[in-house]
Amino acid sequence: MTQPTRALPLSPGDSPAIGGPLGPYPRGWFLVRFSDELAPGVAVPIRYFGEDLVLFRGESGAVKILDAFCPHLGAHLGHGGKVEGDQIRCPFHAWRFDGDGVCTDVPYASRIPPRARVACWPVVERDGMIFVWHDPEHGPPDWELPSLASLLEEGRFTAWSHSVLEIKTHPREIVENLVDTAHFMPVHGTRADKFRNEYLGHVAVQHNSGVAYPLGGGEDAYDLTATYYGPAYMVTHMRGVRESLIINAHTPIGPNLLHLRFAVALRQQGDREISPEFTARYIDNLRRGYQQDVEIWEHKVFRERPLLSECDGEFGNLRRWYRAFYEPRASKGAAE
Ligand code: FES
Ligand SMILES: [Fe+2]
Structure with missing residues (x-):
């Protein structure tokens, strides 16, 4: 009787430890x-x-x-x-x-x-x-955080409504969502029709438009720009049924343990104030969306050499961009 072969065993560089060989805390x-x-x-x-x-x-x-x-x-x-x-x-x-x-x-x-x-x-x-x-090297900040003030004031957005999750994973698993188009439908019930990433120094961007299929039924067309400023702070400008700004920011607590904070500011439309109940429902939906990812993140291994199809996102580019935040400034490729 022949033994079943393992399709893709862990190979050198893969790691059963979440996060693989990267250190736990980037700059x-x-x-x-x-x-x-x-x-x-x-x-x-x-x-x-x-x-x-x-x-x-x-x-x-x-x-x-x-x-x-x-x-x-x-x-x-x-x-x-x-x-x-x-x-x-x-x-x-x-x-x-x-x-x-x-x-x-x-x-x-x-x-x-x-x-x-x-x-x-x-x-x-x-x-x-x-x-x-x-900064593991204890250097001064390499770049400034952006200001959202002009956007928040011009658009008459609500104040942040926010929440936090504690997650047992390495931060890189969260960041890889930025390029991972293929998980949208199976994990989140969302179809990405147009999808593109770009990288500029410490900034990484996802341009994405498509259709979300909410649990309650129906379809919501959306168009969003999600921008990482450095390795851990992402701002999403979402235009869909409503216009919103969504914060998604993770902070490592210890190795493979982090806080994921998320928040939404909704654009006021017309004269009717957005009710606190509506915002609370929005945050609940965001929480449910993250929990769908958490279920995967907390149980997966990290594949240094994943077996990708031609339709998967640009994991190589994202990983190169992300790795730079773990490298000493002096080394080639460190993020500016
Ligand atoms: S003043 Fe004594 S421990 Fe802080
Ligand atoms: Fe996700």
Whole structure:
């Protein structure tokens, strides 16, 4: 009796580990909160890129991210730390650190130890979102995030309605959606009629038009442009039954574990206000769409050399573009 042959065994470079040989955390801007989740004077613990951090908003409104652990005896500044002005005071012995992480007060000593500081992470708050810059080489940001302000104001869009999922996968699985036309119908019930990608430095774009078949029946024609600014922040401008801006941003928590944040701003049409119930349904639909992908992402392997058909998307180009965010700046091909 002959043994059945395995159609495509794992070969060198393939990996049963999700994500394959790439390191877990690329260089780039990552969304950590929507602005309305962090009030002035509030400090919260966050954990991303395998690091414990404290995120706080000073009384002036400025947002800061510092390494979590106090250089004195190691208390976590995000668990009980008090915001004072734009600084934070440690909950343990009350040393105070400014937004750059420099110690500015040891209340029971006249001299501040010169090395008393914690690392400070670059932060940008833009368009109602808070981003942190992560770089394994600890370099300054390579590029600026775009501003959506003119689009949001001109179009009279609603405020962001947002949500978050925790997903057990490597970030690259999410990014590969950008070129993966063939999964639209089986996974999402969507037929892409026109589909094209382009790459420009740190930006990767999908132009896509087609027809969505919602679960409730009917058909919705759509036309969208989805743009990745760096490895983890995607803005989709969708024109269909409604015009919307959709955010899709993932941030690694640890190896093969990440947060996927998503949000929608809907364009107001006519004089009728868009109801919160309508927006909530829209977010629910987005969540369902992502969950369809999550079911695949959390159980798949990564194929370094996938067996592609002539009609599959341009995985090679996408992977080259994406890999550059993991490479040291000095190496050829690093994203600009
Ligand atoms: S541990 Fe922070 S002040 Fe002592
Ligand atoms: Fe998908």
